[in-house]
Amino acid sequence: MEKQETMERICNDFTINIATANGTGSQSANLIVLNSMFQMGVPVSGKNLFPSNISGLPTWFIIRASDRGYQAPGDKAHIQVLMNKDTWQKDLAGLESGTVVIYNEDVKLPVDRDDCPSFGMPMTKMARGINPKLARLMCNMYYVGALAHLLDIDDAAISNALERQFKGKEKAIELNLRAIGEGRTYAEENWEGGIPYCVEARDKNPDAFLVEGNEAVALGSIFGGINMLSWYPITPSSSLAESIIEWLPKLREGDDGGATCAVIQAEDELAAAGMVIGAGWAGGRGMTCTSGPGISLMSEFIGLAYFAEVPGVIWDVNRVGPSTGLPTRTQQGDLSMLYEASHGDTQHIVLIPGTVDECFEYGWRAFDYAERFQTIVFGFSDLDLGMNRWSTAGFQYPDSPMDRGKVLRTQDELDAVANYGRYRDVDGDGIPYRTLPGSGLDPVLYRGTGHDEDGVYSEDPDVYYATVSRLRRKIDGARDLLPAPVVREEEEQQIGVIYYGSVENSITEIDDMLESTGLSVSTCRVRALPYHSEVEGFIERHDKVIVLEINRDGQLYGILRKELPVDLLPRLHSVAYTDGIPPRARVYADKILEVLEVTA
Amino acid sequence: MSVMKLNVIDLEKSEYTGGKSSLCPGCGHDQISKIIIQAAWENGISPEGIAKMSGIGCSSKTPAYFLGKSHGFNTVHGRMPSVTTGASMANKSLSFIAVSGDGDTASIGIGQFIHAIRRNLDMVYIIENNGVYGLTKGQYSATVEKGSKKKKGTMNEQPPIDLCAMAINLGCSFVARSFSGSKKQLTALIRAAMGHRGMAVIDVISPCVTFANNDESYKSYNYVKENDEVLHMLDYIPHFTPIEEVDIPEGEYDDIQMFDGSTLRLETVGDDHDPSDAVSALSAIHHAEKENKHVTGLLYYDDSMQTADEELGLTETPLSALSEAELRPSEAELASINAAFRGA
Numbered sequence: 023m024e025k026q027e028t029m030e031r032i033c034n035d036f037t038i039n040i041a042t043a044n045g046t047g048s049q050s051a052n053l054i055v056l057n058s059m060f061q062m063g064v065p066v067s068g069k070n071l072f073p074s075n076i077s078g079l080p081t082w083f084i085i086r087a088s089d090r091g092y093q094a095p096g097d098k099a100h101i102q103v104l105m106n107k108d109t110w111q112k113d114l115a116g117l118e119s120g121t122v123v124i125y126n127e128d129v130k131l132p133v134d135r136d137d138c139p140s141f142g143m144p145m146t147k148m149a150r151g152i153n154p155k156l157a158r159l160m161c162n163m164y165y166v167g168a169l170a171h172l173l174d175i176d177d178a179a180i181s182n183a184l185e186r187q188f189k190g191k192e193k194a195i196e197l198n199l200r201a202i203g204e205g206r207t208y209a210e211e212n213w214e215g216g217i218p219y220c221v222e223a224r225d226k227n228p229d230a231f232l233v234e235g236n237e238a239v240a241l242g243s244i245f246g247g248i249n250m251l252s253w254y255p256i257t258p259s260s261s262l263a264e265s266i267i268e269w270l271p272k273l274r275e276g277d278d279g280g281a282t283c284a285v286i287q288a289e290d291e292l293a294a295a296g297m298v299i300g301a302g303w304a305g306g307r308g309m310t311c312t313s314g315p316g317i318s319l320m321s322e323f324i325g326l327a328y329f330a331e332v333p334g335v336i337w338d339v340n341r342v343g344p345s346t347g348l349p350t351r352t353q354q355g356d357l358s359m360l361y362e363a364s365h366g367d368t369q370h371i372v373l374i375p376g377t378v379d380e381c382f383e384y385g386w387r388a389f390d391y392a393e394r395f396q397t398i399v400f401g402f403s404d405l406d407l408g409m410n411r412w413s414t415a416g417f418q419y420p421d422s423p424m425d426r427g428k429v430l431r432t433q434d435e436l437d438a439v440a441n442y443g444r445y446r447d448v449d450g451d452g453i454p455y456r457t458l459p460g461s462g463l464d465p466v467l468y469r470g471t472g473h474d475e476d477g478v479y480s481e482d483p484d485v486y487y488a489t490v491s492r493l494r495r496k497i498d499g500a501r502d503l504l505p506a507p508v509v510r511e512e513e514e515q516q517i518g519v520i521y522y523g524s525v526e527n528s529i530t531e532i533d534d535m536l537e538s539t540g541l542s543v544s545t546c547r548v549r550a551l552p553y554h555s556e557v558e559g560f561i562e563r564h565d566k567v568i569v570l571e572i573n574r575d576g577q578l579y580g581i582l583r584k585e586l587p588v589d590l591l592p593r594l595h596s597v598a599y600t601d602g603i604p605p606r607a608r609v610y611a612d613k614i615l616e617v618l619e620v621t622a
Numbered sequence: 623m624s625v626m627k628l629n630v631i632d633l634e635k636s637e638y639t640g641g642k643s644s645l646c647p648g649c650g651h652d653q654i655s656k657i658i659i660q661a662a663w664e665n666g667i668s669p670e671g672i673a674k675m676s677g678i679g680c681s682s683k684t685p686a687y688f689l690g691k692s693h694g695f696n697t698v699h700g701r702m703p704s705v706t707t708g709a710s711m712a713n714k715s716l717s718f719i720a721v722s723g724d725g726d727t728a729s730i731g732i733g734q735f736i737h738a739i740r741r742n743l744d745m746v747y748i749i750e751n752n753g754v755y756g757l758t759k760g761q762y763s764a765t766v767e768k769g770s771k772k773k774k775g776t777m778n779e780q781p782p783i784d785l786c787a788m789a790i791n792l793g794c795s796f797v798a799r800s801f802s803g804s805k806k807q808l809t810a811l812i813r814a815a816m817g818h819r820g821m822a823v824i825d826v827i828s829p830c831v832t833f834a835n836n837d838e839s840y841k842s843y844n845y846v847k848e849n850d851e852v853l854h855m856l857d858y859i860p861h862f863t864p865i866e867e868v869d870i871p872e873g874e875y876d877d878i879q880m881f882d883g884s885t886l887r888l889e890t891v892g893d894d895h896d897p898s899d900a901v902s903a904l905s906a907i908h909h910a911e912k913e914n915k916h917v918t919g920l921l922y923y924d925d926s927m928q929t930a931d932e933e934l935g936l937t938e939t940p941l942s943a944l945s946e947a948e949l950r951p952s953e954a955e956l957a958s959i960n961a962a963f964r965g966a
Contacts, residue, residue: 233963249711276939282944284712284941300695300708304709305942417959460940466694
């Protein structure tokens with residue numbers, strides 16, 4: 023059917039919500055839609071809202087097309103695909119008038135929304151015609167065909183995306199292509215009237231591709247020389263470990279064909295952390311990845327590593343807590359836990375990527391910081407950044423050689439350090455030198471109990487105070503050596519918004535919403551803790567500063583309040599909100615406006 | 623002036639000693655420390671190649687009291703095996719000698735103990751087993767026998783966890799039990815364990831002189847001496863001593879070859895015990911337990927298992943000694959990864 027000539031065309035500015043059941047193969051169909059649009063150069067993002075379940079529970083995939091580059095899930099769906107009987111009525115009831123509905127007729131549920139243009143297709147029946155056994159999986163490909171028809175997605179882009187999805191599996195490619203073709207033909211022949219939404223090809227950056235944050239961290243850590251990965255499965259970090267396991271054989275074979283990185287699936291997160299510390303103590307680059315519950319279990323070891331000064335890297339792919347919380351949803355609820363993990367006075371370096379490029383970069387840099395400062399370095403990602411696909415123009419090769427820190431490997435090197443002691447601050451930067459087991463150079467017994475500058479057991483009050491004061495100085499000295507914030511500053515310097523991590527995906531739209539009310543808004547994305555001195559400068563230059571984050575309590579806000587000079591505190595305001603869904607721009611912009619109004 | 627005795631690598635025994643012990647005078651653990659020093663010295667292992675590992679507790683303090691020329695790590699309670707695992711992955715050329723206690727291993731650390739055995743981590747794991755938590759003033763641990771009674775308090779009513787039986791069931795490649803007062807037997811076992819490649823568990827009954835050395839305690843000196851069921855007499859013949867030069871025993875004996883070429887000679891004292899037979903080892907433990915006795919000697923041995931680093935196929939060079947060129951893939955490799963993502 024020809025599209026109505028009079029209909030207003032809305033190109034590359036809409037949101038599709040696809041409601042399916044987990045374990046029905048819909049993720050493949052969803053990624054084909056996402057990737058085909060991406061191949062056409064349409065700025066697009068996809069978010070998978072999946073349940074804690076292998077098969078049967080509802081899942082939604084949200085695709086946002088936006089020429090303005092907005093990546094937050096939209097405030098509403100413009101196109102709703104209905105495949106799941108369990109959420110059918112609720113999904114339908116929630117739609118705004120005018121939302122386009124595409125549905126599987128074979129679910130045999132009513133679509134009682136006369137105010138929404140609706141398009142049905144017997145998807146399961148048609149899929150059975152191709153292959154009865156695979157019908158449950160393949161029926162999803164019919165909505166791909168339907169969307170391709172309604173939105174004008176190129177056939178070539180669909181084929182390209184399909185081939186990417188089923189790499190080399192000829193039979194799967196053939197069957198699914200047939201299903202998509204049948205879906206498109208059915209829509210063409212049976213559906214009356216068009217829809218206003220369409221995709222329009224744009225000049226695609228030929229270098230761009232989509233990749234998950236977890237895979238980017240995995241590759242980064244391999245280029246960072248990881249020697250040992252210990253891990254315990256937990257959503258949403260498992261795919262980070264599995265990605266390392268997948269890439270290692272291709273990238274990291276020793277001269278004799280042996281492995282240069284040991285991978286151990288640990289018995290629990292406590293053991294995973296212990297292995298990281300053992301590897302770091304013995305001079306290797308050890309790493310583990312987990313989520314919040316794992317960090318809780320690792321906390322005892324984290325304190326040991328802090329106090330005994332052992333390097334190690336731990337990635338936290340944050341999910342919604344506390345406890346099991348919403349294990350397949352996203353949050354920035356672990357930040358303050360990471361910063362001060364363990365008992366007693368501790369403070370840890372936290373790297374906070376906001377893009378997949380930074381996931382790769384911090385993947386390798388984390389090891390350099392860990393060995394430089396002889397301490398645990400956290401990478402802080404979240405489910406949204408880690409498990410969804412984001413665009414990059416390609417990973418950048420490390421721009422500096424590995425920093426193995428102050429390790430003395432020979433007697434000459436040891437002799438060159440005047441008054442060496444394992445915990446003596448020889449250089450005045452709080453960072454002592456160390457020797458490695460096996461070297462025979464000035465051996466000490468590492469321990470979590472009090473020790474003096476030579477590593478000898480001590481409970482002397484002055485010795486203890488000197489040790490913990492130096493540790494504080496050591497970590498504090500990292501501030502301006504860690505990644506500086508990304509600052510986008512307006513001349514007026516009226517409102518400043520400080521944010522971090524995956525809020526990056528929503529900030530452009532939030533910023534536009536705020537500026538549409540006449541405000542002048544600067545932004546500052548914090549990329550590490552302890553925070554860089556430029557963060558303080560940003561706050562000093564702005565009348566009012568909002569700290570925006572995806573948690574309940576305003577965790578970065580709390581850290582800033584504790585560490586900033588008191589005279590800056592009145593400028594600082596918290597906007598913190600979390601419900602498991604990646605930040606919708608409207609929700610967060612409104613909350614900022616509320617706070618600005620209250621504090622006006 | 624007497625000439626100092628040197629070992630096979632020309633080191634005096636003093637090169638293997640450590641700091642002064644702060645344990646209670648007479649503690650069984652100090653005997654074990656002395657035997658570790660003796661064993662390492664007699665075996666002629668270079669102290670710098672040894673890594674001393676421990677958890678938390680009286681026993682875990684002892685690495686400060688032996689092998690002062692070796693690096694060590696007194697980790698956290700019950701979690702020494704995981705730290706050892708990571709260290710072993712980073713530097714598989716280290717010889718790990720670990721000391722733990724019955725609380726550290728059988729209660730808080732039982733999970734890590736089990737999984738280190740499953741991986742056949744290449745280490746010597748000595749449990750200094752006294753049935754009580756000494757540092758927190760004498761609470762029962764999980765290895766105390768049913769019917770045993772410590773100095774103060776009531777009799778223990780719960781069945782014990784037998785760490786040797788557990789290790790055998792898990793397929794541990796070297797399992798032995800000994801007594802801190804049996805110097806000859808324990809020295810031979812620790813020397814053999816050092817020559818073994820894989821997980822060597824030695825459960826050493828080591829009386830707590832302060833909280834459980836009364837006669838009603840099954841882990842007291844007097845009780846163990848009277849109720850020690852010795853499986854065999856042990857002789858250790860290091861790889862650098864030609865075996866032809868060693869006197870042949872009068873009675874029956876079996877020789878077991880260790881990975882490093884040394885030999886553990888088992889001289890039969892009563893019923894013949896075959897250490898390759900797990901069922902007979904478990905049976906010996908079971909019968910001893912029924913009679914409230916302690917069976918000591920090499921319970922089980924299997925040299926056919928691959929170790930954790932072998933299973934992972936690690937490269938020959940210890941991972942901590944690899945250069946940047948070996949650890950960081952090239953710029954060209956990253957370019958080809960980017961190209962593959964782009965679909966080129």
